[in-house]
Amino acid sequence: MNPETEIDLIKWMEDNCYNFNSYSINGNFIYEGYGIEKNGNLYSWYYTERGQRENLKYFPTEKEAVNFAFEQIKTDLTAKSHCIAILKSDSELNRLTSELDKREVKYSIDKIPYGGLNDMRSRIFVIGCDIRKVEDLKQKN
Incomplete structure (x- = not known):
């Protein structure tokens, strides 16, 4: 309804x-x-x-x-996307995506020039209600 x-x-x-x-x-x-x-x-x-x-x-x-x-x-696909982390290192990214995969959580990743073109960061977005499965993984800001 x-x-x-x-x-x-x-x-x-x-x-x-x-x-x-x-x-x-x-x-x-x-x-x-x-x-x-x-x-x-x-x-x-x-x-x-x-x-x-x-x-x-x-x-x-x-x-x-x-x-x-x-x-x-x-x-609106972005309305169901929840940013859980902005990461600088590939090792942090790999660790987090590995944990998301273990939990069978849907996610997407993009890269942005956080502090300029020489400071690229990876953002990880969890899709939809999978956000409820990862409250403990959300990056503290």
Whole structure:
């Protein structure tokens, strides 16, 4: 069953291990991403980046806004990705991926220039509810 209210959408996201890093639902703060907000008698679906907000679509009811958001969020692969570590050394990376493999946890890896082009780091993302299996492995920031 599809969520019909913002509270239902939050519960669905939590139950299905989506993250809220890029989605403001029912008023949670985000630096950048999409959100739902009630403006007068309308609900808006908006995007915000670097302090600039753009209303992308308007809906007459909460149910319609939530349905639109639900369809957007459930197809967003990054919304189910949870960064558990940013690693500098290949040995750390190998140790962590070996442990993830043992636990049969789905993950992805990318490399970013963390402190510039000469300081590459590997980021490890756990997918979906596998995040619950690796709480003890999350890097402390």
